[in-house]
Amino acid sequence: MGDPFGHTPLPAHGQPPAQVLDELARLKADDRDWRSGRVFSLVYSAGEEHHHLLEQALAMYAAENGLNVLAFPSIGRLQHDLVRNTASLLGADDPASGGGVEGYLTSGGSESLVQATKVARDVARERGIARPSVVAATSAHAAFTKGADYFDLELRRVPVGPDFRADPAAMEAAVDESTILLVGSAPAYPTGVVDPIEELAAVARRHDVLLHVDACMGGYLLPFLARLGRFDAPFDFRVDGVTSMSADLHKYGYAAKGVSVALYRTHELARHQVFVTTDWDGGFYASTTVAGSKPAGPIAAAWAATMHLGLDGYLRLTAEAHDAALALRRGIEGIDGLVVRGDPPATVLAFGAADPATLDIFAVGDALAGRGWYLDRQSGPDSLHATVHAGSAASVGDLVADLGEVVAEVGSRRAADRSTTYGSDT
Ligand SMILES: Cc1ncc(COP(=O)(O)O)c(C=O)c1O
Numbered sequence: 001m002g003d004p005f006g007h008t009p010l011p012a013h014g015q016p017p018a019q020v021l022d023e024l025a026r027l028k029a030d031d032r033d034w035r036s037g038r039v040f041s042l043v044y045s046a047g048e049e050h051h052h053l054l055e056q057a058l059a060m061y062a063a064e065n066g067l068n069v070l071a072f073p074s075i076g077r078l079q080h081d082l083v084r085n086t087a088s089l090l091g092a093d094d095p096a097s098g099g100g101v102e103g104y105l106t107s108g109g110s111e112s113l114v115q116a117t118k119v120a121r122d123v124a125r126e127r128g129i130a131r132p133s134v135v136a137a138t139s140a141h142a143a144f145t146k147g148a149d150y151f152d153l154e155l156r157r158v159p160v161g162p163d164f165r166a167d168p169a170a171m172e173a174a175v176d177e178s179t180i181l182l183v184g185s186a187p188a189y190p191t192g193v194v195d196p197i198e199e200l201a202a203v204a205r206r207h208d209v210l211l212h213v214d215a216c217m218g219g220y221l222l223p224f225l226a227r228l229g230r231f232d233a234p235f236d237f238r239v240d241g242v243t244s245m246s247a248d249l250h251k252y253g254y255a256a257k258g259v260s261v262a263l264y265r266t267h268e269l270a271r272h273q274v275f276v277t278t279d280w281d282g283g284f285y286a287s288t289t290v291a292g293s294k295p296a297g298p299i300a301a302a303w304a305a306t307m308h309l310g311l312d313g314y315l316r317l318t319a320e321a322h323d324a325a326l327a328l329r330r331g332i333e334g335i336d337g338l339v340v341r342g343d344p345p346a347t348v349l350a351f352g353a354a355d356p357a358t359l360d361i362f363a364v365g366d367a368l369a370g371r372g373w374y375l376d377r378q379s380g381p382d383s384l385h386a387t388v389h390a391g392s393a394a395s396v397g398d399l400v401a402d403l404g405e406v407v408a409e410v411g412s413r414r415a416a417d418r419s420t421t422y423g424s425d426t
Helices: 017-028 048-060 073-089 109-126 143-151 168-174 197-207 222-227 267-273 297-333 361-370 390-422
Strands: 102-106 133-137 154-158 179-185 210-214 244-248 260-264 275-277 285-287 338-340 348-353 376-378 383-387
Touching: 048 297, 073 102, 073 260, 073 297, 102 109, 102 267, 109 143, 109 179, 109 210, 109 244, 109 260, 109 267, 133 143, 133 168, 143 154, 154 168, 168 197, 179 197, 197 210, 222 297, 260 267, 297 338, 297 348, 297 390, 348 361, 361 383, 361 390
Parallel strands: 133 154, 133 179, 179 210, 210 244
Antiparallel strands: 102 260, 244 260, 275 285, 338 348, 348 383, 376 383
């Protein structure tokens, strides 16, 4: 069996811990070094002291099983704190929310979106819809496609507007009697723009359908940007028509991987995320996630992250990340030949060639990778993508400097290729 990663066979005799750890360190040596601040994706870092705290909390709960909070009541308490506090950040304490927001932890953003899709499928069944549909912009996360695939819903992808945001009129045109769920993103991953949630909510209300606001990125970002006076668009449960939301602790909550929150405006909706059965020989079985047995370490680490940072810590990290994102954006806009996609208000952005005929943005990505930078790539249109977090703030100046050099190199190579191919007037 071919294996691109190589293979370590199960040893015939167990190895001492030090040897195993040495080998792990050796295997890890080729991984991206996120501590360098050059990784603008996948990892969110709030510094060494914070990271050490996460490691300790993970270790404290390495053996416990989050499946059963009767056996481990502390895990129940940690979950409750995280869900309640996230709900508060997203407007649940405001009378406009209706006062009934409830939710559950999940393993990550994708599971939160998949669960929201499953809840919508259950509501559609109650309404007698044979094959329900979901209407989402092309910018909505791929996990909606996954959820629709898992639960056999029809996903209608609607092109974004010229500003890369969901287009409420086009989305409304895609709604019909089979539709159960609309999707808005705050912000959307591909370009970091925030969809017009109030307008989408008006569409949802007009057609009596659910509206999920995917704040996986923004749940621990936009509320703090708003408090800092840097963001003011309504996007949470204070908007009439928003029926569910997701917010990832393992992104801008600066937690360890494995924790997101799925929230629902009412108990009636939230209960659909709970799976209960007695239909086997093992007795009463209930769970709120896809996983049965589940790691408690990430839950403890997320709780530790939120308690250690507190409101003032999140405001500080958000300001640092946002200042860095603004600096990156200014830097990109100052480089001839590059454009930022749309008007991203937070800390996620994408940029590409102003004229793809004269600059190959993926060649720019290759050259940046050669200098040790890690940025995601995407198409529609071809772009590089940066998730700016507190841990990447210090390197933004270097990134902009390298980007300027690399764009000049790649651009002049392309110009030289063109003159060789087509001849030149000079
Ligand atoms: C807006 C948005 N939603 C959902 C997700 C999925 O999150 P996860 O990778 O934790 O499953 C992401 C991931 O980047 C995201 O940006």
